[in-house]
Every structure is written in C-alpha cells, then in structure tokens.
Amino acid sequence: MFSHRSAQFFRLYSTSNGKSIRDVVVIGAGLMGGGIAQVTAAAGLNVTLVDHSQDALVRARNSMAYRYHRKLAKELPDNQQKAKEMVAQLLQHVQLQTDHCEAASQADLVIEAVVENIQVKKLLFQELDRTAAKHTIFASNTSSLSITEMADGTERKDRFVGMHFFSPVPVMPLVELTRLDSTNDAVYDCVKEFVKTIGKTSVDCKDTPGFIVNRLLIPYMLEAVRMLERGDAEAKDIDTAMKLGAGYKIGPLELMDFIGLDVAFLIIQGWHKKMPNDPLFAPVRTIQRMVEEGRLGRKSGSGFYEYKAEQSVDADAQIEKLRLIKSRT
Known part of the structure; x- marks a missing residue:
C-alpha cells in the first residue's frame, strides 16, 4: 500500500497524461525567458514570468502578445476575431512577478533564463532552494555552463536538470535535456513529457560544455x-x-x-x-x-x-x- 508520501510523489511526477507539470515559473524576461513563457502559456499551462524590472516584464508580455498574434494571423487569415480571443487566452495564463522566491514557492517547475554567468545562476538557485516547494523541479536554460555545478549548491540534486531552448523559442523546435547522475528517473520523464506538451522535441545529452549544438x-x-x-x-x-x-x-x-x-x-x-x-x-x-x-x-x-x-x-x-x-x- 502507498504511504502518503509515496502517493504524493506519484501524483506529482506521474507522466501518464502529460499534465503533471501545471504551474511553471520562468526567471528572466529577456528574449529567451519571454519565449519560454509564451510557448508554456500557449500549451494551456500556468506560467509566472519573473524579472527584477517591472518594465522588462511588461515589454516581455507585450512581445508575447505581438508574436503570438502575428503567428495566429497567418494561421487564421479569415478569422481575426478568433486570433484575438486566443491571444487573450494566452495572456490569461501569464502572471508577472518581481520576487523570484515568492513566485517559486508553489511551482511545479522553475526554469532559469538569466544571464550566462555561473556565479549568478548558482546564487539564484541557492536562494530558490530555500523557498521553493519540496516537489519543485529546477531547470537551467544555460547554453554552455555546468548543470552539476549549479545543482551542487542546492538540496535537490534529484530534481535538477538542464533544459536548453533555442532562439527564437516559439519557432525553434529543439530542447536539449541534460540529466545528472543524481536526477530521479520519474522527474526526468516528467520533464520530457513537459517538453512534448509545449510542442518541442527533446534530445538527451551529458553535462558537457556546450552540450551538443x-x-x-x-x-x-x-x-x-x-x-x-x-x-x-x-x-x-x-x-x-x-x-x-x-x-x-x-x-x-x-x-x-x-x-x-x-x-x-x-x-x-x-x-x-x-x-x-x-x-x-x-x-x-x-x-x-x-x-x-x-x-x-x-x-x-x-x-x-x-x-x-x-x-x-x-x-x-x-x-x-x-x-x-x-x-x-
């Protein structure tokens, strides 16, 4: 018989319906972070976009709406009203936040997309580790830095992965996934299912400089x-x-x-x-x-x-x- 803790783990990480990750936090409202937030919201998941600058957050949200509307206008040339409604639906799934620790407190998945500097990223994950829920999965969008080194400063090496998107995120179909030796199998499967849910294709690679691409x-x-x-x-x-x-x-x-x-x-x-x-x-x-x-x-x-x-x-x-x-x- 499942214990309460085992049942909770199964509920959080079961990938049978591809919906185990529902609440996503993306930290960094630049080109990459905004793109990741857009494809996540377009898949019907809840996403909180975080940046220390409120102006950057507003610009990112406006850019999301513009890019998504332009895409839909091409796909639905005879139904512009439907396109507007779909943009509105997208934005309903997006929240803006300037406090990364508060945003991550109940997230299922946190994706970091800040500046490409190992010290900045390590400090960020250490802060998040103290306030994020125990079940929260951490992922870095780094294109070149060590996932192992980032995870070493946290207490959740079993729930830490690399998740490298490519720019422009709404267009590029690839995500490079990196697992550590310590990454839980169910967690990794859950992350792979999330990538499918947002319409991307994943490839697996080891934690080596630059990964594959x-x-x-x-x-x-x-x-x-x-x-x-x-x-x-x-x-x-x-x-x-x-x-x-x-x-x-x-x-x-x-x-x-x-x-x-x-x-x-x-x-x-x-x-x-x-x-x-x-x-x-x-x-x-x-x-x-x-x-x-x-x-x-x-x-x-x-x-x-x-x-x-x-x-x-x-x-x-x-x-x-x-x-x-x-x-x-």
Missing part, C-alpha cells in the same frame, strides 16, 4: 571571426559562402549577431577558463573589443552588420550588466 557551433563561429581577423575574406562573403556552399540558413557572423556578442563572449571566457589549453576555445580579441564598444549585434543595432533602430535594445544597459557580472566574479 553549441559544442559544435561556438568553435565554428570563432573560426569565422578569426578568418575575418586574418583578412581571409569579408564578413558578407564568409556568411554567403556558408549559406550557399553548406546549405545553412544563416551565416556564422550573422548568427553571432543574432545570439549577441556579449553572450558569445561570456561563453568563450567560461570555456577557456575550464580548458585553457584547448585551441578551439582560445579568446578572440575582435569579439572582446566589439563588446567593449557596445557592438553586441542585433540587440544594440550594430555588430558585424548594422541593424534598424527597431531591432535594437539599450546597449549601455547590456554593457553595465557585463560590468556587474565581472565585479561579482
């Missing part, structure tokens, strides 16, 4: 920048060559602009620190210089290419964020 992608982009530094080819020609010659939809320098040079810079720094003798991860001076100048790619309006003003964000705010991170490490 970025472990292959980052060295590729770095070599493209080195080619540019050496004068082997111009940026446009490098990107055109990879699109027309290799069949890629986007070139390596265009992709780095899309991801953000600040993000790439932090990833490279972290990998080089862990693997200083690996030439694949040797720092590239051009990237550091461009970040220092505020040329972060699309988000700042300038990177390897120039972008329209409406595609930009406050570059000064991004640079200040990087300074703050460096002061903590």
Whole structure:
C-alpha cells in the first residue's frame, strides 16, 4: 500500500497524461525567458514570468502578445476575431512577478533564463532552494555552463536538470535535456513529457560544455571571426559562402549577431577558463573589443552588420550588466 508520501510523489511526477507539470515559473524576461513563457502559456499551462524590472516584464508580455498574434494571423487569415480571443487566452495564463522566491514557492517547475554567468545562476538557485516547494523541479536554460555545478549548491540534486531552448523559442523546435547522475528517473520523464506538451522535441545529452549544438557551433563561429581577423575574406562573403556552399540558413557572423556578442563572449571566457589549453576555445580579441564598444549585434543595432533602430535594445544597459557580472566574479 502507498504511504502518503509515496502517493504524493506519484501524483506529482506521474507522466501518464502529460499534465503533471501545471504551474511553471520562468526567471528572466529577456528574449529567451519571454519565449519560454509564451510557448508554456500557449500549451494551456500556468506560467509566472519573473524579472527584477517591472518594465522588462511588461515589454516581455507585450512581445508575447505581438508574436503570438502575428503567428495566429497567418494561421487564421479569415478569422481575426478568433486570433484575438486566443491571444487573450494566452495572456490569461501569464502572471508577472518581481520576487523570484515568492513566485517559486508553489511551482511545479522553475526554469532559469538569466544571464550566462555561473556565479549568478548558482546564487539564484541557492536562494530558490530555500523557498521553493519540496516537489519543485529546477531547470537551467544555460547554453554552455555546468548543470552539476549549479545543482551542487542546492538540496535537490534529484530534481535538477538542464533544459536548453533555442532562439527564437516559439519557432525553434529543439530542447536539449541534460540529466545528472543524481536526477530521479520519474522527474526526468516528467520533464520530457513537459517538453512534448509545449510542442518541442527533446534530445538527451551529458553535462558537457556546450552540450551538443553549441559544442559544435561556438568553435565554428570563432573560426569565422578569426578568418575575418586574418583578412581571409569579408564578413558578407564568409556568411554567403556558408549559406550557399553548406546549405545553412544563416551565416556564422550573422548568427553571432543574432545570439549577441556579449553572450558569445561570456561563453568563450567560461570555456577557456575550464580548458585553457584547448585551441578551439582560445579568446578572440575582435569579439572582446566589439563588446567593449557596445557592438553586441542585433540587440544594440550594430555588430558585424548594422541593424534598424527597431531591432535594437539599450546597449549601455547590456554593457553595465557585463560590468556587474565581472565585479561579482
């Protein structure tokens, strides 16, 4: 006969109907966090989006509504009223919160999507661990950092996973899932079912730097920048060559602009620190210089290419964020 505790565990982690995760908290209202919140709410789950900035939360919610309406307008060209109703339904599933500990207190799943810095993430999870419900699963959306290192500061290593989404989240179908040796089988199955519920496809990978995609992608982009530094080819020609010659939809320098040079810079720094003798991860001076100048790619309006003003964000705010991170490490 089940004990009360066993029955509660079964109820929380049973994946028979794919609905065991109902209340999700996403921390970080940037491009990734907003996208994760959108696909979660679109699947009919309750999501609380958390950020220290109320303005960032409002912008993220407005962006969700805009992106979702644009998608539905294409799918339902003859029923715009239905599209508006579906956007309203989406927003009914979204709550905004500035206190991450309060938001996580009764969540089934917490997904972290904050800046790509291990110390910031570890501190966040340690704070959450003290206030989140015992059954809450923790997941990091990191694209490059150690899931094991984040989990080590918590008391829930059996309920900790990596859940790496790809940008733009509403469009990209892949999620890289990383389990630890300590991750409970039922918890991992529950997370995989959640990924299915929100319409994504998961792949399993070990807790290695960059997982699958970025472990292959980052060295590729770095070599493209080195080619540019050496004068082997111009940026446009490098990107055109990879699109027309290799069949890629986007070139390596265009992709780095899309991801953000600040993000790439932090990833490279972290990998080089862990693997200083690996030439694949040797720092590239051009990237550091461009970040220092505020040329972060699309988000700042300038990177390897120039972008329209409406595609930009406050570059000064991004640079200040990087300074703050460096002061903590």
